[in-house]
Amino acid sequence: MLKTGLRADKALLVCALTACAGLMDSKKGFKIHALILKHGVGSDVIVGSVLVMLYARCGGFSEAIRIINHMPLVDDFSWSVLIAEYAKHGFIDSAIKLSDCLEKKSVPLWNALIGGYSELGMNEEAHKAFGKMQLEGKKGDEFTYGSLLLASDLVGLSYGEQLHSQTIKLGIDSSVFVGSALIDMYSYNFECEAAIRIFDVLDEPNLVCWNSLISGLGLNKLDGKALCALRLMMVFGLVPDNITLSLILDSCSNLRALREGVQIHTLASKLGLESGVVAGCALIDMYAKCDRIIYASRVFYELQDHSVITWTAIVGGYMRCGMWDEAKELFDIMPERNIVSWNAMISGCVKLGRCTEALQLYHQMHNSGILPDQITLVSLLTICYNFLLKENGKQIHAQVIKNGYHINNHVTMVLTEMYHKLEVHPYSVLSFGSSDPVLGNGTVEPDALSGNN
Structure with missing residues (x-):
């Protein structure tokens, strides 16, 4: 134009x-x-x-x-976005400080804080914020309960059921956001039958609800039924979008169903979605998991627009196939990297048992100014757990506290497991400068985890 x-x-x-x-x-x-x-x-x-x-x-x-x-x-939108993104990026203190500075908080502002906590898996904090909101006399809306429901998978089924009851009382249980969140919640708690029942009573399930159902079926290892759900959805006249195709391709990946995956690839081509970032990345992932890295590479090079997301997908594909050298070569020439890119490499190193490379990558990430997230920290803690790196584990623990992840249930669980194993093997602990073969082909400098600290 x-x-x-x-x-x-x-x-x-x-x-x-x-x-x-x-x-x-x-x-x-x-x-x-x-x-x-x-x-x-x-x-x-x-x-x-x-x-x-x-x-x-x-x-x-x-x-x-x-x-x-x-x-x-x-306006409230600007404040709510800033609060939510502070929380999503791990700057919890900044999010809380900004929220506390606002004397009168509207429901959208509370939703931003609750949603930010929920996305980080900080479910107790999300619940506390919800309690404070109620003390101010404000009732939650569909977005409040939707966010709480999305976080309830780690809190437990009983809490999710309580939220479900409250949505029924408020008459918002049939809304698209709450309905899809309920399906997600029951699916995450492996109550797939309950999720299906909720889907069945929705008056007019839209694409979001169908996507939640397909996602839930895949999560419960019912990948065959997920493929059937796609066919049924199309019978009802709904056209799949990038998210639908991504979920279905994930099911094909889990089944190692190359033939069905190729059929979905054909469908994506007919819909003009195969060159999109979401479907393109899912295709790369599917072919890589089916040990067809050549096809995955072809999809990558045929994409119209290469972004950090597509670069990350192909690098992750090579890592899944155990092709470290090829993945590292592509990673080094990436025009841009984000936290997901670094995580793909670091978590891949964990799976391949490349302890030294994982720590060196984290050192490079630290120097580039990118803060670790939950996935990074869990991967590094797993390295310390597997290779009995006590001092490294302590330094990562300090990073966990610094970034506010010490109240994250998943991170806490891995930390507990790590310290338990280190105590069980007190005489097998390795240090940074160790030349023990378990560290791989090289050694890691003493500041590998904390920069200059």
């Missing part, structure tokens, strides 16, 4: 920024931001809110704050 000489108005700029936020593409978003400043609409509240969303989702919090400081009016 721009090439034709037409000028983008505010509505189009907002749409373009929203697309960049959805793709977490800060580079393109920055170019559109420059266009916004050129057109003189940077002080608009709606434009400012979407800019805050873009930068916050991409981890550019200083830029997001700068935009907020120049906004004539900061």
Whole structure:
């Protein structure tokens, strides 16, 4: 459109920024931001809110704050996005501090904090925030309960059932968000029959609900039924989207069903979705798990747009096939890396038993300024667990506390297992500089985990 000489108005700029936020593409978003400043609409509240969303989702919090400081009016959307993204990126203290600074918190602001806790698996904190919200006399809406339900898999089935009862009392149990969250909750707790019953009573299940059902069936290792659900969904006239195809391809991966996977690939081509990031990554993953890394590589090179997500998918594919050298070669030439990219390599090293490489990768990630998340920390703790690296484990434990993951149930469980094994084998503990063969082909420098600390 721009090439034709037409000028983008505010509505189009907002749409373009929203697309960049959805793709977490800060580079393109920055170019559109420059266009916004050129057109003189940077002080608009709606434009400012979407800019805050873009930068916050991409981890550019200083830029997001700068935009907020120049906004004539900061709406609840901007505050809620900032709180939620602080929490999602592991900056829990910043999220709480910002939330506490706001004297009057609306339901969307509470939802941002609760949703952020839920995504990090900090279920007790999400529940406490919900309790404080209720003390202020505010009733939750479908998004409140949806977030709590999505987090209830680690809290337990009984808590999820209590939330289910409350949604029934409020009359929001049949909403799309709550309905799909209930299906997810029961599926995560391996109560697949209950999930199916909830799906069956929904008046008009939309694509989101069908995707939740297919996801739940796959999670409960009912991958054959997931494929049947796709066929039934299409009989009812619903067209699968990228998410549907991604879930089905995951089921094909689990079944190592190459023939069905190729059929889904054909369907994706007919729908024009095979070149999209989500379906493309799922295809790469499926072919890699079916030991067809050549096909996976072909899908990667045929994608129209290579992003950090697609690069991560092919690198992860090589790692799954045990092809360390090829994966490392691609990883080294990646134009951009995010936390998922680093995790693909580090967790892959754990599976391949490459202790030294995993620690060295973490050292490089630390130097690049990327903070570890739950997956990174669990992978590193697993390395310390498997190779009895006591001092390393202590340093990672300190990083866990620093990043606020010490109240995450999964991380706590792995920490407990690690210390238990280290106590069981007190004389087998290795140190950083050890030349013991178990560390691989090289040694790790003393600052490998903590940089200069």
